[in-house]
Amino acid sequence: MTWLALSDDDPFDAWTLPYGVFSVAGGSPRVGAAVGSWVLDLAPLAGADLFAHPTLNPFLAAGRPVWDAVRARLLELVTDPRHRDLVSPHLVPAADVTLRLPFEVADYVDFYASQTHAENVGRLFRPANPALPAAWRQLPIGYHGRAGTVVVSGTAVARPSGLRRAGGPGSPVEFGSSLRLDIEAEAGFVVGAPSALGSPVPVGAFEDHVFGMVLVNDWSARDIQAFEYVPLGPFLGKSFATSVSAWVVPLAALAHARVAPPPRSPAVASYLRDAEPWGLDVSFEVEWNGTVVSRPPLRSLYWTPAQMLAHLTVNGASLRTGDLYASGTISGPRPGGSGCFLELTWNGAEPVTLADGSSRAFLLDGDTVTIRATAPGPAGGRIALGEVTGTVHP
Incomplete structure (x- = not known):
């Protein structure tokens, strides 16, 4: 009341x-x-x-x-x-x-914590190899992004350029604007209390260090990414813009959204064993030019934010106030649960039709994407967690 x-x-x-x-x-x-x-x-x-x-x-x-x-x-x-x-x-x-922008971003780390997303990307990008990387079930895989390109919701996103193949595998390499610009619907976690260099943060100390959650759209240039990512992983295909919601929801407001994470096999290393159930029942909604095209479920994440934090620091890396780390693309079963257009359209093979009758595989200049989320609240209903939106410019 x-x-x-x-x-x-x-x-x-x-x-x-x-x-x-x-x-x-x-x-x-x-x-x-x-x-x-x-x-x-x-x-x-x-x-x-x-x-x-x-x-x-x-x-x-x-x-x-x-x-x-x-x-x-x-x-x-x-x-x-x-x-x-x-x-x-x-x-x-x-x-x-x-x-x-609600906080000064110290460092930015993006994880790869959705098994469905990781398997789909593996099938699309590495069809001759196992869908999941060998270490995927052993640890939360991630990479360091660019803190300086984290922008607040509503900021225009300029289409990036880089090296990409003109056509399919084996085609000539050329420099130009990305033709396969994509989004990634993610949950981001904002670090408040820092930690000392050389002192890992255990899973049980998650609430002592993480202040709250933001919604994240990690814009991705799939053609640039596909050419550059072997053997070192994402770089220019990811580092041009990451949008975050303007409002940071404190962890305390998510008390009624906590759920048990999914079963893991094989058993995780001791430093990753759950101290408390930090899966989150958060429902995302992805809107493309006014048409809702997907509803990814955060509760399906294989790795929890507490485990991501423990892994991020287990080698002694320190936390700084304003550190941001994100879940990676949140995806549930297709159709309807994909957190990126790479999966939603199966790399462009299955375009979506928007409410205005137009067809899309990847983003065109002028397209606007808005990501919203809700979670269970204290009165049995659901609470809104805000939105992150952005429009593509040439």
Whole structure:
């Protein structure tokens, strides 16, 4: 319950309370929390030392006890009518704000945690070899991306160029704009509390370090990727843009979404053994030029975010405030569950028809993709987790 007048069309309810960075009419960026059709300006209500900044990083660095205390205070402020007069002057209409990249990205790592996606990509790119890489069931495979190309939802995405083959395998190599531009629907996890170099973070310490979740679209140039990725993996085909949602949903808001991960075989190494069930029942929706074309399920991920974090640091790599790591493409069984257009159209062999009657295999200039997600909430229904959107430019 809340004293705020909320409608079913509002993007966030009074439970989710995600954090972001906003500005109004050219004013200085500062931290807010989204609720209903408003943004709650946090500096006057929860402390200028944490929130009068153009980034969430000072708050992220404060650690779990502070995160929990602030969330408890915000829940009290928006649910107890005694606080109406205190809160009301600091509610800014969401329609009046400009949203910014919510945190300064320190490092970016992308994983490959969906078995369905990994098997599909293996069948498409390596048809003569086993679908899954040899180590895939032993550890969460990932690669380092470019932190400087992480952009906030709504940022235009320029079509990348690189070396690619003119046709099928064995055809001439040429330089040019990607002709197979794709998306990847992913869940991203934002690190708050850092760790020391040389000190691995165990799976049981996941909640001590990870603040919350964002929605991710890891734009991918499949023709550039296909030519370059052997033997070292993704590089230019991935590093030109990664879009994230403007609002970071705290882990506490996902308490009702936690589920047991799928069975693993063979048994995982000791450092990857689950301490708690950190599978997440989050449902994604991919919209292409206004047409919903896919609904990927996060709960199908083979590796949980806690295991990804443990693997990321097991060699002694340190965490920094603002580190972002993502799940990799989330895909369920075809049709209807693919988290990228490579799978959805089976590498272009099965184009999709959009609501306007046009046919697509990969992205054309002017195309817009929006990814949304929901999760179980405290009242038995589902809560919205925001959206990440982007339009392709030449």
